[in-house]
Every structure is written in C-alpha cells, then in structure tokens.
Amino acid sequence: MSQEDQPRMKFGTFGGVFTPCTLTILGVIMFLRFGQVVGQAGVLYAILIVVASKTITTLTTLSLSAIASNTRVKGGGAYYLISRSLGVEFGGAIGVVFYLAQAISVAMYVIGFTEAFVGTFSAWENHFVIIATLINVATFVCVYIGAGWTIKVQYFILAILGAALASFYLGAFSSFELSLMRENLMPHYDAGNSLFTMFALFFPAVTGIMAGANMSGDLKNPSRSIPQGTLGAVIVTAVIYLSLALILGGTRPYADLIGNNLIMKEISIWPVLITAGVFAATLSSALGSMMGAPRILQAFARDEIFKRLSFFGAGSGSSREPRRATVLTFVIAQICILLGDLNAIAPIITMFFMITYGLLNLATFYEAITKNPSYRPTFRYCHWSVSLAGTVGCLAVMFLINWIWASASIVVISGLYWFIHYREVESRWGDLHSGMVFERARQGLLKLEQEAYHPKNWRPIILTLSGTAWNRPHLAVYGHWLTAGHGILSIAHVVTGDIEEHAERREKFENTLRAFIAKEELLAFPAVVVSEYLSDGVEALVQCHGIGGLRPNTVLLGWPNDPLKSESFGSTVRLVSRLGRSIIALRFLRYREDEGEPTGPVIDPWDVPIGTIDVWWRGRRNGSLMLLLAHLLHQNPEWRGNRIRVLRAVSNDEAVEEVTRHIEELSASARIAAEPVVVVSSDPARAIQQTSAAAAVVILGFEPPEESAEAAFFARMESFVGNLPRVLFIESAGGMELES
Template identity: 25%
Template sequence: MGKQLERDLGLPAVTAISIGAMVGSGIFILPGLAMEMAGPAVVFAYFLAGVLVLPAALSKSEMATAMPEAGGTYLYIERAMGPLFGTIAGVGTWFSLTFKGALALVGGAPYLVLLFDLPVTPVALTVATLLIVLNVVGAKQTGRMQIAIVAVMLAVMVWFIVVGAPSVEGARFEGFFDGGIEGILGATGFVFVSYAGVTKIASVAEEVENPDRNLPLGILGSLVITAGIYVAIVTVMVGVADRAALTNTETPMQVAAANALPTLGVAAVVVAALLALISTANAGILSSSRYPFAMSRDGLAPDVFETVSDRFETPVNAITITGGVLLVLIAFVPIDDIAKLASAFKILVFILINVALIAFRQGSIEAYDPSFRSPLYPVPQLVGIVGGFVLLRYIGFVPLVGAVVITLGSMAWYYLFVYRRGGVPREGAMTDALRRSVGRDVVEQTEAEVDAGGDEVLVAVTDRTSPAVERSLIDLATDLARTREGGVRVAQFDETPDQTPLPQSASTLTEADEAFEARMADRATDSEIPIRYGEVVSHDTRHAVVNYAAEVGVDTLLIERSTGSDTLLGSDVGWIEDHAPCDVIEVSNLDRDAVERVGVITDEGPFDPAKVAIADALSTAVGATVTFYLPVGADPAESRRNTTDDYLSELAGLCAAPVDARVVESDTDDAIDLAARDSDVLVVSGVQRDLTDRLFDRGSDPVTAGTEHGTLVVYGASRPGRLRRAVERWLF
C-alpha cells in the first residue's frame, strides 16, 4: 500500500484554499468581457452562475465526507461511473485546472505591468516555478500561505465595496436586461469558471483535519462568501464606471477602483489582483497535482505518480509533471482559448458530479456512508444537470469541440494503456444502480408470471409422437395447470398434401387418430384437471399450431424438443416459437417421477420471468427444489456480488417451491457444466440460442442422449429486444 498523506489542513485553510481558488481571474479579468455580452445584467450572470454551481458543491460536499481521499472530482466520478468515466474526469480536470492556473498567471500580467515595467512571460514562468517548489515542500506551508493571501485580498475587496458603494449611480443599470436571455446565459457560462475552485479542496481531502466537518463547511462557506463578494464587486464596478471603459480594458477592476477609491486604494486593488491570481495558480497546482496521484493509486496512470516524498510527504512526481505542463502552457498556449475551454469542461464535469451523487444514492456501495447529506435530494442535482446543459448550449462551438477532444483523448488513454492491460477490477455505483433498476423491473415481471392464474396449457403432438413422449407432455401440462388453477388442451396436428381435400367429418379418422382419441378419453377420465382434446388437420402444420393457440387463447404451448426432421414438428419448431402468441416450452426426456432438483440455467443476464415461473410450477407440483445458477465472473466487484445476492433473494421469495441460489464465480460455461451435473431437469431460455446450443453441443449431448436429465427450453411470449438483452448481459 502506498504512503498516506498527512492530515494537517484545518477549516481556515480549507476555506482559504477554496476562496483563493475562486477569487482570481473571475473577478479581476472576466467582468469586462462578460459585460460586453450581457450589459449591466452581468451582475445577475454572476449570481446565476453561483446558483448553478451550488448543486455540484452540495454533491461534492457529501461525497467528500464519504470518501475523504486525494483525487476529488476524479475519485467521485470514477467510483460512481466506473474507470472509463473516471479516466475522462481525471485527465480532463487535471488539464483544465492546470489551464486555469496558467490563465491566472498570464492573466495577471496586465496588472503587473501597471506597477513594474517587466516582461510578462519570464515573470510568469518564475512565479510558476516558485509555486511548484512551494507545493513540493508541503500542503501545510501551502495552506498557511493561502490564508495570508486570502486575508489581504478580502480586506482590499471589502474596502472597495464599502468605499465604492456610495458612488454607485442607478442610471448605469438602465436597460438591465437589454442583452436578452442569450446574452445573460452566454455571460453566465463564460463566468462559470469563476466558481470552479469551490470544489478544488475536495481533491486534497486526504490532507484535511476532521473532514466530516471541515469539508462541507469549507466548500459551502467559501461559495457563499465568494458569490456575495462577486455580486457586490460587480455591482459597484458597473455602478461607478462607464460601460465602454470596462469592456475595453484588460484590467477592469483597476478601472473601477480609479473611479471609486483614492490612489492608495487603486494600488491596493492592483496588489490584491496580483495576490489573487497567484493564489489561484497556487491552488490550481495543489489540487490538479492530486489527480495523477489518485489515478496512479487506482491503476489508471503510471505508478510513478503515486510516489510520496519521505521528506516532504507530498506527491512530488505528480506535482512536478503538473508544474511542467503549467510552464509549457504559459510559454506557448493562447490564454483566451484556454479560458473558454476550461469553463466548458468545468460545466461538463459539474454535470457529471451531480450524476455521480445520484448514482451513489441509488447504488448499493456499502462503504458509501457520508456524514453530510445534500438537502432536498435529488432536486438540486437535477437543477444542476439541466442548468449545465442549458449553459453549454450558449457557451459557443469551439469550447465544446475542445472539451470533446479532451474526452476522446482520455478515452484513448484508457483503452490503449489501461483496458488492454486487463483494466481495473472495479465498477461504478452507476452500474450497480442501473443493475438494481433492471433487476427490480425483472423481479416485477417475474412476480406477475409466477402469480398468474387460470392458465390454459396446450399440448401439441402429431401422429408420429410416441405414447411415452405424449404422456410426458400431458403430465407436465397437468402439473402446470394444477399449480396455476388452469386447464389442459391436447391437440393432435395432422398434415395432408395440398392437393388432398381436408376431411369434413370424424368418419375419416385413421386408426392412429382413433387410438389417440381412446388414450385421451382414458386420460381425461382419470385426471383431476380438465383435459380437452381433439385433432386438427391442415395443409400447413406450423400455421395450424399458431392459429389454434391464438383461437383458443392458450397461455402456454408444450411441444417435444426436435432433434431432426423426423421428430414431432421438425424444422417448423423455430417458426412456431417465433410466432406463437404464448409461452412455448420444448420438452426433452422428462421423467417427472424422478425429478428432485430443477436447475435454472443463466440467461447471461437476469432470468427470463417465464422460465422462473415454469421451473417453480414444476417443482411445486413434484416436490422438487429449484436451483438458480448465475455466473458473475472471477473476483466480482463487491457491489455486483451484493446486487446479485439481493436479486436472487427476491426471486426465491417469489417462488412457492424451495429455492437454492448458486452464484458461480466463473464463466457461463462453468455454470452450465455445474447445472447439468447436479440437476434432474434443466430449464433454459430459448431466447439465447447461442447459450442453448452450447448446452446441447456438449460431448454426446448429455442432456438429451442420457437418462439422467430432462430439459425444458422456454421461449417467453414477452421477449426483450436486442438492446435490452445487451444491457442485461453487460450488467449481470
């Protein structure tokens, strides 16, 4: 196990890191550009952005108390949605946070130029190098420095608000909504990145003291404080300066301060801007470097990123690679494009964060036990998801393309360097939640099948059916009808050539027909279940069977399993199974008097409801035990095993017969072998012909050729579509 990180960040440091990660380019650089889109309503855009960030803040606060480990966004999405989505979130968020750090450093250059005549890029690279070294030294030093920076920055901002408020002119807010809904939503999406830092502290949750208390308080408290500051400052900026002056400058905060504060105040604002932008970059390095660290621990990134320094107790390699990317961005990448890309990807990530919380709540991850729970769940999460997609609609085409590129690149990394090496033996809570949802749906369908009453069972035979097979089919039909309080019909289907007229009366009965009538009369007399019988003569047996089943309204059709054209219905069986208006059961080698164990073989998914109902009815009638065989693969995830156990337990509760559920920690072939070895009768689903073929192709056909096993191949009338089957097979 890798070395653990020291918990030495208290609530002041947590709040300071969050505020410092937010208050930077969002207030010192972006207001002028956003005002160009929305006009005076830029004030409302900052407020709306804060509201739409709140759901993700609530979601992340809850998940952070359940999983106070390094990794933040990556960790939660990976645990919720699986390794693939975790890789996308980890790689994408790592890049976007690093981009934002570069934006803060280069974006602070115009303010730096106001004080000193220095070259922008070398200074930005120098500051970035110092911050990288500081983060290597330790999070405690980082947190202490962050507290000092935020304290100075907030003091200057409060000064600006208090002194500037009396100078606000109401006339400057005329035509507040002239920019229209598109302008407001466009500006909201543009400034959304201003709040992105609110959840950054979760990425260093493993280093937070008393995370159950300090994480939610720090995240939500910093959001409320920052949103209030943003709205107040932007209100003063709009109210004290001309619109043209704010939209045509790279230092809008300084322009507003020059109209509201004395010279000393303007200098203080410039210094605060520099401190804010440095703190944003510092928080970006601190949090983004934990993403490769956490991904490495989970097997989604090279092991080198997991190394923790013995001296400084920080993930030195992860910090170093993050710093290297930051330096490259500062030196070579256009900042405007990076800012838009970061904002678009942050919206996408926050959407995924809200989806992740829903997945955790709906899943069955036993280790998920947060001490803080998002209030009013799931309303805030749904608002955050819908609101995020609305903002993406107005943020622009190019940023979305960039986000898609990052997403595809992350997927390529996963499939090329993780999945091909065996992947990660872990699944997300969303997979488990979906499995539970599908399982509940199947259980409800199964309950309806098992509890169905008044079933009419049709036994279809021909003049070539042997008396022994005929007797076996009628015995099974009687058992099914008895448990379901229904009746039995037996029909002998005879086929004549097309050129031969169909008989018009019983006088044309053959000797075989008369023998059939005699056997049925004796059987009906001895049976406690009503048995009706007769012959059906046609030119096309398969159509006759289907039409007769529909005409008399039967619920279940029993036929002999065909192994060639000389038995029963021959090649017509497949067509009948596909077109019959009821459940169809192919019966092979059934000796009901010898049945003690009825094995239900996996569908490579949840069991077909019709199959479960048939197995239960037969077992109840003959006093046998039903055994369900469900493979889950070797070393299944804990959530999969738990959900599978719950599903099988619910199935057992629906059955009247005794049930023995066997979870096979191997593949489907092993489950089939086990079932064939331990069962007197095997019940399989005909929907999956490939699985049925595997069963009957084993050796010398042990199911049909031997004397130890009978087989019922069930074709349910209500069959899931291909997509549904694919989803069920993937989940189960």
C-alpha cells in the same frame, strides 16, 4: 507502517478548504471582466447571471458535500469521489482530464499575472516569457516546499484581496448615484454579444469550488471540512459578486464599464491595492492549481489505472507531498507558457471542469436513487433531485458557452472511458455499478410480477441438474445453447447429507460451480442445496429456486446410461412434471463410437456435430416446445449451419402429402424455417434410428412413467433411439404457443 498510514500535516476547514476556494473564485475575472458583464448585460441581468451561475455551483457543492460526507475521503478530490462512485472507467477518464485541466490552468493564471504585471509596468513588456517563467518557478517552489508553506502564502494573498475589495467599496460609496443605477439597469450589448456570451464570460469565475476538495488527502476531517468550507466560500463570494453588480451599476456609466477593464482600479480609493489584488488573484489561482493538480495525479497513479504513471504515486517526506507529480505539473505549465497564447485551449479546459462537476452530481444522483444501504451521508441537505438538476445544469452551461468545445470534450471523455473499459481495468474498491444493476433488477422484477403473463413472452428459464458440472459438462453447455440471448440458465447441484454437517461443503460446491461457469464462459448462475435425500433436494430446487417471474419453467437433466438408475430417474421426472415444469432429458454418448462401441477420447461438449436438428413430431402437446427448442438451438452461431427438420412417421403412402402439407403450414405459422420429412414405416423405432442416423441432435417427446413402470419406460425409450449419440427427450408443461 505503510507510507499511506504515516502521520502527515493536516489542515482545517478555513485554511484547507475555504481559503483556496475563495481565492480561486475571486480571481482575475472579478477585477478585469466583471465590469464589462455589468455594463453590457445591465445590473438586473448581471444579477441573474450571478444567481444562475451560483445556483449551478451550489447544487454541485451540495452533491459534493453529500458524497464527501458518505465516505472516508482520501487524496484526489473529485477524482477520488467520482471513481469510488461511478467506477474505474469514469474515474480514470476524469483523473486524466481533470489533472491536465488543473496543470494547464497553472499556465493560464501565470500568463494572466504576467499580462497584468507588464500592463502596470510597461518597461518589462519585452520580457513577458522571462517574467512568466520566474512566476511559474516561484509558484513551483512554494508548492514543492510543502502544502503548509503554500497555505501560509495564501493567507497573505487573502489579506491583500480583502484589502483590495475594501478599497473598492470605500471608493464606490462616495460616488454612488441612483440615476446611474437606473441607466444601467437594462442591457447595452455590443454587436455580437448577448446574455449568453456574458454568461459564458462570467461563469469560469465561479468554477473554483473544487479547490478545497482537491486537498482532501491533507485535511484533518474531509467529510466535515469540504461541505463547510466549500459552502462557506460559495456564499461569501456570492454576496461579493452580487454587491459588485449593484455598486458597479451605480458608480459609472455603462460605456465606461464596457470599455475600461481597470474600472475597479479607477473607482477604488487606493488604486494600488486593486493592482495588488489583481496580482494576488492570479497568483493565488496559480498556487491553488499547482497545489491541487499534483494531488489528483498522485491519487490517480496510486490506483494504477495506467501502470506507467505509478511512478508519480509516491509521496515525499512525513507529509507525503506529491513532489514527483509537482515537477511534472511545473513542466506541463512551463511548456504551455512557452507556447504562449492559451486562448485556443482555454474553452476545453473550462469544459473539462464542467464535465467533472456534472459527473460529481451524477455520482451523487445514482448513490441516492439506488437506495444502497451504504449511502448514509452525514450531510443531509441534498436530495437526488438536487443532484440531477446539477447534472443537467452543468451540461446546459457547457453547450451555452460553446457547443463545439462541449461536444469535443464529451468525445474525449467517452474515448478515455471506452479505452479503460476495453483494457478491462479492475478496480480494488466498491462502486455504484452493482447497486445500479441491483436497483434496475429490483424494479424490473416488481414490474414483471405485475404484468399479466402471455404465451408470446415465454422464455426458457432452465434449471440444469448437472451435479458439479465438471463430470457432465454437456448438460451445462446445452443449457447455455438453449438460453443464450433468450433466457436464464441456472446450474444446480444437490449435496446429499445432513445440512449441519455439510454446510461448508455447500459453499465449496457453489464455488466449484462458479469456477466451472467462469472457465467455460457460460451465462449462468450456480445453485446448490444440501438435503438428506436427492429427491428432496431436487424438489426444493424446483420449488424454491428463482424469484417472481424468473422462477425456472424447465428442468434439464441427464438421461441415465445405466438401466439400474431408471427407477430413480423415472421418479425424478414424474416429480418435476407434477410440479408443473417442462423437462429436457439429454442423452449424450460421452465417447466417440466405432460400430456402436465406445472407443477413443471423450468428446468435447462444445463440438457442434455435422448434421441436422431433427424434431420428431407426434402432436402439439410436446411438439410446440420441441420445435421452439430446436429454433433456439439453431439461433446460436455455432449451430447456424445445422438445418431444422420436422419429421413424422406414417404407416402408408396416402398420408405423406397431407402430413407434409401440415408440417409446412406448421412451420409457416410458427415462423421457423424447417424442412418437412415424412417417413413411411410401420416400425417407428427403426424409422427414427435410420432417418436420423446422421443427425446432429434428435428431439423426441415423452410422457413421465407411471409409478412402478420406470424400467419399462426406460427400455421403451431406449429402443426408440438405439445408438443415436445425441438425443433431447422433451416433456412440455405448456405455457408457450408457436403462433405467438
């Protein structure tokens, strides 16, 4: 049995999710800073701040609930959910920053605990680092022993927190005055403060909604516990914060609320419980971060996005505790404690949390709008609009808190994303990328189907009849050159025989074509059909391949080297022409030639020969497509050095000037740079062979042969080109205009 499948201690909704979330949300800000928020913003705007903050975290919780109930959630919390939706790049970036944010948060909470401790017991003021180190060690030991022990400690802390709040409420009821409430309803901002600064001060208090999700690998039923526990914590803490705003506003003047950070202790009936509550809040947050951070690193390391971190993916004991990752988290926290003041980096930690929440909302949004059939969350109370609102809300809050740190954190995330993308790390799990691409393609195809066609928008959609392509690679290569960056190329093969007998061969040949496409790095799609006869297979491909506006408009096939094949070739081009497709027939001598005889090794189809691209013009019927294909060929970087020439043979010298001017006007109106060449000759075949002897490729027009005239047609076209090594024979079905 693998380590991943071994039984381990599992926690329920209350202990594994509700408790850590509640303890993290009801933290030190509630005890030491919320009075200032109420005093400066006033009761009404303090309520607005709480409602706005809780709205954003509630939207995120709804997204979290939807995505958590749609998949089997393993360890890693937000990292696992984001990486399995948005892909390895976003997941890897979030894994790094979310872990570091959680690890450094341990130090922040430990320092917060120590500040409260030395503030209460001033005799220990000179031993700040020692106390903080001891608390960090105690936190580490609790978590290192195991999550089960830590959860039990958190139950005790939750009880202290409840007692502290009860003490405050009891004390407040006896001193509540409506006159103070009326006085504190509206803002009383100090110099430099505003509603936004108070919002920025309070918002970090409600960002603990991931504390339960970080325990995802240790939950009995994550898809149920994460929604129930997190939403429960959000609702309970919202009620507490709203009640605190009302009670604080009615028990003390705003000056006291602003100036006294321990105002809750003064109001409480048993002040010692508030002190214990402050200690409990900071300690519970430190425990939550120390417990969650190693689980993020463990899940991240197991995915081997960065090989050097795989050491931390191991688990210890039957419950697979992330003890190696816990040690590293302790070390990072201790370094930060020794550095002392964390105020400089605290804002970017908050930003990393917000980016994580924003990306979680974004992942749920994309899951919903791609309409992927695999997106079937059992949590039904989340719509794509809710997730989109959560994404926008998180981004807005980041810039409201501090636009400089928001920008810096986005740059960091972007840098990690592109670094992982550059390293071409491949995920071993499915993500949203293919679903997003599919949905964009589906919408694009439907829109394209509704658009009225115009010759200006003609693009080469080429179906190449290349067989397996391995023995005729030049067809695929020329198809690639003619479509790269402009159109779509499909490489097709017809398997002849009975379909029931050759069904497995069809899949084999398709895989062969895929291998060829990958090896040659072509931008192409494979297409294989099984048919009893070759002609029937070609007919099926030409008629049925493609979809909507992306059906092939051009068929590329090889010119036969054997005259005995002229009849089948002639019938094929005649069929393709009747089906309304343009034809490109490539005549390619596969061997190096010496005095007209094939000698030497096979020519590399990717070798671009020296010479011109010669278009022999005989009129617009085929000429428009011929010149456009010459232009598309010339657009490839490998062919940029090959000039385009438009040539025409005339019978007398008097026509040279007029034809030259016509070609120049044609080139200008088509916006294609081409050199006009007019040849005076009474023998067109001789003119073509002599003038284009040094050409890189020659482009000629043709008309499909009549039935029973295939052999004569083949002989006539061969007489035109002789031993020219590379010729494209073109038959245009129309649909494009050079002037468009």
